[in-house]
Amino acid sequence: MQNSNTSVAPRKVGRRGFIGGTAAALMVPFAITLGGRTAQAVVPGSGIVGAYVKIDSSNIVTVVLGSTEMGQGILTGLAQLVAEELNLNWDQVRAEHAPASTASPNPYGNPLFGAQLTGGSTSTRGWYAPLRMAAAIARETLIAAANKKFGGTWSLGQGGTLVNGGQTANFADVVKVAARMKPPTSATLATTTRFIGKRMNRLDIPAKVDGSAVFGIDVQVPGMKFGAVCHCPTIGGTVKTMPAGRSGVTLVNLGKAVGVIADDTWTAMQVARSITNSVIWTLPTDLDAVDSTALAANAKALTESTTVATFVAVDVGSPKIGAKQKSIDVTYELPFLAHATMEVMNCTASVTADSVEIWVPTQGQQFITGLASTLTGVPAANITVHTTFLGGGLGRKFETDYVAQAINMSKAAGVPVKLTWSREQDFGNDFYRPYAQIRVKAALNNKGKLSDLIYRNVSASINVQRGYSSSNNPEDTGALSGAVDLPYTIPSRRVEFIPLVPCDIPLGYWRSVGESYNTFAVECAIDEMATLAGADPLQFRKDMLSGPNGNTRAMGVLKAVEKLSNWSSPPGNGTARGVAFMSGFGSYIAMVAEVSKSSSGKLTIGKMFCAIDCGVAVNPGSIEAQIQGGITHGMSATLWGQMTFIKGKPQTQNFNTYPMLKLGQMPTIGIKIVNSDAAPGGVGETGVPCVAPSIANAWAKLTGNRQRSLPFYPGTRMGEM
Amino acid sequence: MPTYNLNINGQSYPVTVANGEMPLLWVLRDHLGMTGTKYGCGIEVCGACTVLVNGQPERSCDMSVQEASGRKIMTVEGLATDPQGKLAQAAWVEHQVPQCGYCQSGMLMSTVGAMKAGHRGGEIAGELGNVCVCGTYARIKDAIKTL
DSSP, X not given: OOOXXXXXXXXXXXXXXXXXXXXXXXXXXXXXXXTXXXXXXXXXXXXXXXXXXXXXXXXXEEEEESSOOSSSOHHXXXXXXXXXXXXXXXXXXXXXXXXXXXXXXOTTSOTTTSSSOOOTTOHHHHHHHHHHHHHHHHHHHHHHHHHHHHOSOOEEOSSSEXXXXXEEEEHHHXXXXXXXXXXXXXXXXXXXXXXXXXXXXXXXXXXXXXXXXXXXXXXXXXXXXXXEEEEOSSTTOEEEEOOXXXXXXXXXXXXXXXXXXXSSHHHHHHHHHHTTTTSEEEOOSOGGGGOHHHHHHHHHHHHHOSSSOOEEEEEESOOOOOTTSOEEEEEEEEOBBOOOOSSOSEEEEEEOSSOEEEEEOOSOHHHHHHHXXXXXXXXXXXXXXXXXXXXXXXXXXXXXXXXXXXXXXXXXXXXXXXXXOOHHHHHHTOOBBOOEEEEEEEEEOTTSOEEEEEEEEEEOOHHHHTTSSOTTXXXXXXXXXXXXXXXXXXXXXXXXXXXXXXXXXXXXXXXXXXXXXXXXXHHHHHHHHHHHHTOOHHHHHHHHHOSTTOOHHHHHHHHHHHHHTTTTSOOOTTEEEEEEXXXXXXXXXXXXXEEEEOTTSOEEEEEEEEEEEOSSOSOHHHHHHHHHHHHHHHHHHHHTOOBOEETTEESOOSGGGSOOOOGGGOOXXXXXXXXXXXXXXXXXXXXXXXXXXXHHHHHHHHHSOOOOBSOSSTTOOTTXX | OOEEEEEETTEXXXXXXXXXXXXXXXXXXXXXXXXXXXXXXXXXXXXXXXXXXXXXXXXXXXXXXXXXXXXXXXXXXXXXXXXXXXXXXXXXHHTTOOSSOTTHHHHHHHHXXXXXXXXXXXXXXXXXXXXXXXXXXXXXXXXXXXX
């Protein structure tokens, strides 16, 4: 089996010496200019200048990327862009994570927003044009270098070569000259399609079938000790007093947790478990703010309140529900959810008096150097952050709580520490997908069209909790995303947001963020209105997309999924279909679920169909994988996903009570990528939001029962259907 | 401290640990530096830690080192030199199965265990209780059809 085709720092350094990893090659740094931004980045601690493209002496081209690989195939997709511009051969292409950069502007910051973060389905969207331009500039600089070094008029060949009549040179022959040249400020993009739009094999897959891929949890550095944590069992509690360590075991006060350092992870986790009851904790005073039942009652009152201040994001046409109109007044309810990444939170830190080195599975490089500097007093220039592969991110690995803990533990112990959370700690100390109650009042006009819609989202607010918005002006684009910018024509519409406060359950970004709850409410409500109108729900949606302001891309995916699912033909006895649509993350997506009832009367999902228009489809194979994954993830949440809390205590500790879909429960999936030459849209988040509403809509069609509260089957154990 | 002799991927590894109850998972990962076998749940539910013991899939999070001692252990690092292992790895690459890849060591070990028990093609699916949060199941189904 071929070894890793993706070079990812750090290499494994085991007690038996080096295990796996690729042989170190001399990487000649090749700095190129990207638009008005500097593309030169000082690699912390190395004294060398890095950039986006490195070419080594054997003509291997390594693309250095600020985006994090967490399974979405981004290292491969972005490397394809560079391969296209440089006319490479795929077997000479490598990709690696960039170091966390502290330069300003950050050369590895996503060009959409500047920061070195991965999330919101922004990597391809942000990098598609700039990275192609960077690679095109690199190409022109290499050609100019060949002209300078050898004389004559050189041009680009294939496979990392340059040609001049019968002469051929490798990139490697001119890269040192190129590195000293002033690159042009722009270049013409390639018109070939050898890589863009092609199902290139992923660069990271060989290492992910032979055990050599290094995830954060796999990092090994010389002299390293192993760590675990014991958080207060009540969310928000802090350490008041803690027991002393014992021989071979060091305990560290981490504020909200006690860190345990030992000679192996198992011992550390055993000790962490055993001290839970001997630590004395200071508990939070408002336990109702960390209680899901109490929060639900507060939310219900807010959905009904006529006096509470609301943030109004959309207000057109003064919507009102006339007594004689056909109408609905319904409330959808969505639970807190855990991320449950397969790889638990972990981080390895090596803190000395004058340096910090960190190896971490992170989506949030931008935050880490500053955090480490604050915690240790070491200047940013002496702090190195390596990004490993992520065993799933899903939004959880934006956060830096586990990074801070590892830094503090290494600092206290004076040795490198690899901190690994137990699964129980991971479930109990997440930043949960916000709980939401969404009340929808809607009415049809006398032509049977949806004319008035009043949408009130009451949800625990990430922004309010983090102080990103003031409570008297809680403009929370995250909480309302998926409810504001609808392509449907609805003459009168109001969209309100009321933050659920106080809520002290930690909140975070969960795959598909606001759309994960708003799309459920919007698309279920539209289905309810179609039913009220006696209309076909897919045609009802299409009718709201036609007309002079019609959205052709939205219409395109609905028509594509209509055809793919054979919508116009009845699905057979005991089976029903439901549809849902979403535009978001720069893409358009529609799904159809085909469901039936099991012998015990339970929902069975037999088929899922999806049509997506995500603009230029850089790697259709990766896009299909993301949709398959989004459907799987969405189904687990729809059927079973729920975190509840009683007076601050999370009621789920492990996968046995937090079911995830298994192989035998998978439906058949059909996917159509709609041809599009629009700018690339996102796909990582995009596959999730339509899953729950398409299933709920199909179930309502089948049974007449409208499921407005998720999950369908709370309290299910893993493996039960 | 007791010493155990582990036979892993055809090689002998003496390990000295403080406690013979330590799960094989952590001995592999922390004491032997073989990190291909993953920690997922620690309660035998998710399957990320699956290894073969005498040819049968076992959750290494719940098998003590003393219990594993003297038996033939195969981990993901040994698949490349195993006939069924090689086939499974090739099918995984051919069908571009992994996304994040974290569960795939366990998924492959369960697959290879099923192959060694005589299961072929779609039958293997019935033996795969492993959890993949990325949702690579559709491609796993395609890959195992070829085995």
